[in-house]
Amino acid sequence: MDATLDQHAAWLAKSLGRTDYLPLRPEDAVALADAGAVVDKYKGTHLFREGDLADACFIIEEGEVELYRNNGAEKSVVARIGSGSVVGDIAMFQERPYLSSARAIRNTTVLRLERDRLVPLLLARPVLAMRWLVNGLSQLEATQQRIIRLMNRTVLEQVAGLLLDEQDSYGDVLLSQAAIAELLGASRQSVNEALAQLRSEGAIETGYRRITVVSEDRLARTSST
Amino acid sequence: MDATLDQHAAWLAKSLGRTDYLPLRPEDAVALADAGAVVDKYKGTHLFREGDLADACFIIEEGEVELYRNNGAEKSVVARIGSGSVVGDIAMFQERPYLSSARAIRNTTVLRLERDRLVPLLLARPVLAMRWLVNGLSQLEATQQRIIRLMNRTVLEQVAGLLLDEQDSYGDVLLSQAAIAELLGASRQSVNEALAQLRSEGAIETGYRRITVVSEDRLARTSST
DNA sequence: ACTGATTGGTCGGGCACCCGACATTCCGGT
DNA sequence: ACCGGAATGTCGGGTGCCCGACCAATCAGT
Structure with a gap:
């Protein structure tokens, strides 16, 4: 399987x-x-x-x-x-x-x-x-x-798009990085790297099993959808 | 666009x-x-x-x-x-x-x-x-x-799967390699390489804008679906 | 038959990503 | 408060694929 x-x-x-x-x-x-x-x-x-x-x-x-x-x-x-x-x-x-x-x-x-x-x-x-x-x-x-929309895009773009889709009304996404990787068919390490970049850009904040969307605009620009 | x-x-x-x-x-x-x-x-x-x-x-x-x-x-x-x-x-x-x-x-x-x-x-x-x-x-x-089924698979596997899907009743697929590449979201060169490998394995024959399926079994094994 | 356009075939450079490994941080339960 | 498991962060090595470039083969129209 x-x-x-x-x-x-x-x-x-x-x-x-x-x-x-x-x-x-x-x-x-x-x-x-x-x-x-x-x-x-x-x-x-x-x-x-x-x-x-x-x-x-x-x-x-x-x-x-x-x-x-x-x-x-x-x-x-x-x-x-x-x-x-x-x-x-x-x-x-x-x-x-x-x-x-x-x-x-x-x-x-x-x-x-x-x-x-x-x-x-x-x-x-x-x-x-x-x-x-x-x-x-x-x-x-x-x-x-x-x-x-998500096919043939970089992991960074996929992550940005996923966060936009999955955030709740508070802007939080309560998923582990491994879970996000599974959903996207990517590796955990690549997701981690993408999140680090988004964090350095000020688009998100990260925590334990939690990602908080700070700037939807930046995410949308990165996901380029 | x-x-x-x-x-x-x-x-x-x-x-x-x-x-x-x-x-x-x-x-x-x-x-x-x-x-x-x-x-x-x-x-x-x-x-x-x-x-x-x-x-x-x-x-x-x-x-x-x-x-x-x-x-x-x-x-x-x-x-x-x-x-x-x-x-x-x-x-x-x-x-x-x-x-x-x-x-x-x-x-x-x-x-x-x-x-x-x-x-x-x-x-x-x-x-x-x-x-x-x-x-x-x-x-x-x-x-x-x-x-x-086609996401996150190698171009070789995708090509094999596509040929199985698209062959007509004579086993022919009347598409240019560039067209196949477009359908799969892959590059023409990668498709060409995949076709060369399938040909060397005896699974298909290739011609001008034509690919003939010789062995569905080999293709199915390669596409691993 | 000649010519331009399309298609097929191949090479090398570069890159995004996967994978394994490892250290660190965080959390939940007895 | 401690401890084991889970999650996060980071580093190289390897690789599949994209991209540009180039030439050969094939086809279609005059």
């Missing part, structure tokens, strides 16, 4: 999993809630596991869920999603295996929508079906554009 | 444009034909141009259409599609600009489906809508897997 390939697949899955795109209207939400089953997941339990046939998708009502992939013996966290996020839908529509595992990291309440009940519902509500699926298309296409 | 980036986008668009995925059932085809307009396109005329807002998609009934992208002054052909292929639908559903231009290279008959008429039709026939859109999802996802 190629670990690098898995890492990229992990990044892909992260974007796939970032399905907080579905702005449900009230009447649609009611119909969905009616078709699904509310399930309480205790901390540590799984919604689904990588490789399982995707026979259901999940909408998170309350709590927090971690998406991760197994790369050989290790597991690499791919995303953390919270209330309102939808996960597993794209794999479910295609009737293919999940690309990642999903595990509750707090006590979590989810709406479980089984394929066999959701599909008839969508067929009965074609507007909802169109919106859901077209949003899925947009999601996938945006991921592709992002991947293409 | 970054030419390398555009070339990768072109290859992406090729997969996006390769929308020969829609196996229509007779009754669906009738409904579609009813909603669309049959248009004759003479050799050299355009179905649409890159950048235009996608307000319609096209199903090719007879003839051949070339998809290409403009990269600054040059144009690079991205795909050729024939009878039964669907083109422009993904951009249309998203109400975004076309990713490539489409031009008839023979006298061609197409079914033009305008968004304003197709969407109501799909809403009235949700089964058709689901099949169309889920097929689109599969298409995009396959493209992503392909892109990810």
